[in-house]
Amino acid sequence: MINRDVLVGGNKTYKDISDDICSIVETVPTKGWFMYFLPAKMGLLFYVGVIAMIIGYGMGLMGVNHPVGWGTDIVTFVFWVGIGHAGTLISAVLFLFRQKWRTGINRTAEAMTIFAVMTAGIFPLIHTGRPWLAYWLIPYPNQRGPLWVNFRSPLLWDVFAVSTYLTVSLVFWYIGMVPDIATVRDRAKNKIRKLAYGVLSLGWRGTNRNWQHYESVYIILAGLSTPLVLSVHSIVSFDFAVSALPGWHTTIFPPYFVAGAIFSGFAMVVTLMVLIRNAFPVMKDYVTLNHMEVMNKIIMTTGMLVGYAYASEFFIAWYSGVEYEQYAFINRMFGPYWWAYWIMVTCNVIIPQIFWSKKMRRSIPVMFVVSIFVNIGMWFERFVITVTSLHRDYLPANWGMFNFTFYDFGVIIGSFGMFFTLFLLFIRVLPMVAMSEVKPVLDVGRGDKHERAH
Amino acid sequence: MNELINEINGLLRSKTDKGVAAIFDDEHALLRAAQKAYDSGYRKFETLSPFPIHGMDDAMGLKRSPVPWFTFIFGTIGLAFGLFVQWWMSAVSWPINVGGKPMFSLPAFIPVIFELTVLFAALSSVAGMLWLCNLPKVDPPIIHPDITSHKFCLFIPVNDHGYDEAKAKEMMKSLGAKEILMAEL
DSSP states (O other): OOOOOOSSOSOOOHHHHHHHHHHHHHSOOOHHHHHHHHHHHHHHHHHHHHHHHHHHHOGGGSSOOSSOOSOHHHHHHHHHHHHHHHHHIIIIIHHHTTOGGGGGTHHHHHHHHHHHHHHHHHHHHHHHSOGGGGGGGSOOOOSSSSOOOOTTOHHHHHHHHHHHHHHHHHHHHHHHHHHHHHHHHHHOOSHHHHHHHHHHTTTOOOBHHHHHHHHHHHHHHHHHHHHHHHHHHHHHHHHHHSSOOTTTOOTTHHHHHHHHHHHHHHHHHHHHHHHHHHHOGGGGGTSOHHHHHHHHHHHHHHHHHHHHHHHHHHHHHHHHOOHHHHHHHHHHHHSTTHHHHHHHHIIIIIGGGGGGSHHHHTOHHHHHHHHHHHHHHHHHHHHIIIIIHHHBOSSGGGBOOOOOOHHHHHHHHHHHHHHHHHHHHHHHHSOSSOHHHHGGGTTTTHHHHHHHHO | OHHHHHHHHHHHBOOOOEEEEEEESSHHHHHHHHHHHHHTTOOSOEEEOSSOOTTHHHHTTOOOOSHHHHHHHHHHHHHHHHHHHHHIIIIIISOOOSTTOOSSOHHHHHHHHHHHHHHHHHHHHHHHHHHHTTOOOBSOOOSOGGGGTTOEEEEEETTSTTOOHHHHHHHHHHTTOSEEEEEEO
16 A cells, blocks of 8 residues: 655644644734735735826826727736636645645635635726726616616626635635634633634534534535636636637637636745745644645646647647638737747746656745746736737737836736735734644544554 | 614524533544444434544434535525526616627526526525524533644533433543533533
């Protein structure tokens, strides 16, 4: 029989797990945490300023214009929604496949999903130019007729997909956290902490009659989240695919977008886990090198899926015999935006190949750098899809360039500030490892070693 | 107003039973204890643990959780609602010709129908779970603060069939309980 490695290092007991995880919430934040929080918070304040300027003065501050009407906002929206997908993949899909290693990282990955989708949700609102009318996206009985939304439009499907995704992910995350919040409540010596976590824990006590329903709802939410997460990025890709623009009008988009989303999301999980392991050394027992290695394998696999999608798009452009389609793709590679295309290919297809080597897969500095490159590459993938397709289409009147402004850079940088601020606050106030899921898998790998000794 | 506050208070405060509780150090001992308690004829007893324990439902003689019924019924309602609302808004209330597509464009309505099915199913499952668990509750009595961390507990209420305090305590001791106390749940 193959011996399994332990999932949790350091020969922990149940009590050690509670102590390790809860102490992060119960003590004054470490220097490491502040070192991340201060720049993140500055980024958030900067973001608020940038958005205030864009809303106050108008969309003219950003680079979008004729013919490139979808710019940084849409690119970065797709980028952040994609990031979120890895969290659901870890929490729901790996749960259904009984992958026990997920327990060490699923809470943080789910938190990443929620904050990434929240960050993403702001971009379409900025993009509308008049975010104070955003409630028009909701079909509510109104005094204008009533005039309803257009249910035949992918943009409207997106409203439903992203808001359902955020709601269901939030509920899944919170329900998963209730037993752990109860642990923090029962350990609390301080009155305010006891009250706050008491309210959040909903009065959970861990009776088996409750666990029974809890486990049932947990697997149902996992089962519902799995098709949901696939539908979300498929529908995001419909925003492009349900159009007649060369470079957008392709049937490969839904699986291609989902693979890309998992790719970028796992890269973000690796980035965050490296930072967390650095700021909280105790986490090295829960997020072990084995966890990181498995995620790096997923990054390499999905990176090659994405690379296959790039190649397949070119093949179909040639095979279709449509000259506009062929031009769109040649233009991507060698046109004025050649640099964006080659950044994308280098970061997404070539750089992750380093993970064929086991030594590289298990090296923290290497995976940190690669994960950042992957995220840069995935931002450029969305840029290439959106901007290079729009900047030259059928008519010469629709040929032009997209000009970045300070505000385009501002919203990208600022959105990272928002994301990291939310994430760091989460680490500070809520248990960042699912204790009630780690404890049952504590024995994995321990008995195996024992038997080998006989 | 005061009546309403009392009403809400009554709903959120837990109705508790007195009984005898035994604290164990590991989940295997608790599983054996639950099996023994069931075999001794107790039916209303409860086990408390920091995580769900495999085989505990069988040991306690519990039937399968009815939560999936909430998922199915409300998921179906969500599906029907999505279909109805889109048909009514697009084809009845104010039909608008969009690109020559039919007023009732079923294929284009499927994404929103799917999302509403998932939304209704997920939220109702969670609501159903909370309802079945009698949650949320304010200030439930805590038998031992370590039960949500690393201790395991068997609780036999006084109103259980054939409850006998001395016998119950004897049984708990023989099963290896580290601590036996009178408690409320």
